[in-house]
Amino acid sequence: MADFKVIHKTKYSYDDTVAYCHNMAHMYPLTSPHQDCFRTHVTVNPKPVVSSFRRDYFGNQVFLFSVEDPHRFLEVVVESTVRTHHSLGLDLYKSTPWENIYSLIHESTLDADLLSIEYIQPSSFIAAKESYSEFARMFFTNGKPVYAAALDMTSYIYQTFQYDPKATSINTPIDQILYERKGVCQDFSHLMIAALRSLKIPTRYVSGYLETLPPPGTQKLQGSDATHAWVSVYCPTFGWMDFDPTNGKIITEEYIITAVGRDYADVSPLKGILFGGGKHKLKVEVDVIREQI
Structure with a gap:
């Protein structure tokens, strides 16, 4: 058991004035068997005219807000x-x-x-291709337990793929990730989801955070100080189990879940519609601080 304080700051700076914008944020940690969220406070500047919370289709807590005053950030x-x-x-x-x-x-x-069936189907970033099935069958051999095979794939991606933030963008195809073996947590998660779904195994995308400072004597985990992503695999009678291919492990108490969905498109931390603004710069800061119990 571990207690954390999470501070997630997102700032957009625009070249031109934004007349108004409507936004949706997935930054509210879930309460689930893995964790309890005791408190979340959201501050928006400029102050929104309208704001509200609701549950989305996947059960995530979503913050909706509209800024209707002209603004440059x-x-x-x-x-x-x-x-x-x-x-x-x-x-x-x-x-x-x-x-x-x-x-x-x-x-x-x-x-x-029955609800898990949706996580077998193709989605915005996850297509159905034979190449993904071929990759999956390197680990999912005849009769192998699903969680054991998923952990083998998790370890393989961690050991043989290079974590490289400059190698990909949000729209990099999974085929390129598989061929070049470079990317970030989002890429490795999409690849693993595509591979498992090709075998008709329900797999969902998980967005969240990692502890900023590692436990004493261990190396800092890749993906800390930023939003992180991993996958969750479903097995009847056992339920969902989460695997992190970026760090080659089953998730532990240092992981904090904010949202689950079919892929990144369902759980983007902040997205919306704006009018004006021109080009923009984005700055994101995340601190995950372990507190004494």
């Missing part, structure tokens, strides 16, 4: 207090063989199983 600061929990010591080899996942879900009447 927009700053959003979200401060949250979160307690995360230790992961359960599940034996990965007791999970269901991956070939049985699809049939078990379709034969089930349980809501959790």
Whole structure:
């Protein structure tokens, strides 16, 4: 168990005046079996005329706001207090063989199983291609338990792909990631999702944070001081388990979840519509501070 204070600052600076804008933010940490969110406070400058919270289709807490005064910058600061929990010591080899996942879900009447079907389908960033299936079958061999195979893929991506923020952009195709073996957490997560979905295994995209300062004696994790991304894999009777291909591990108490969806398009930290502004500069700062319990 660990307590954290998270401060996420986003600032847009525009070359020209923005007449008004409408925005949606996924920056509110979820309350889930992995964590409890005790408090979140949002500050927007300039002050919005209209703002509200709601749950989106995927169950994420979303902050909606509109700034209707002319402005040359927009700053959003979200401060949250979160307690995360230790992961359960599940034996990965007791999970269901991956070939049985699809049939078990379709034969089930349980809501959790039926809802997972959506995470098998293609989505905005995830297409269905044979090359993804070929990559997946390097790890998902006959009869292998789904969680054990997912961890093998997670470790392989971490060991053989290069973390390189300059190698890709938001629109870099997964085929390029697979060929060049370079990218960032978003890229590695999209690749892993595409591979597992090609085998009809429900897999979702998770957005969140990593602890800024590592525990004593360990190396700093890639992706800290920024938003981070990883994947969640579904197995009937066991539920969702989260894997981080950027760091080659199952998530631990240092991970904080803000939103889940089919891919990045569903959980972008801040997006919206603006009128005017011209070119802009974006500055993002994230601090994840462990507090004493």
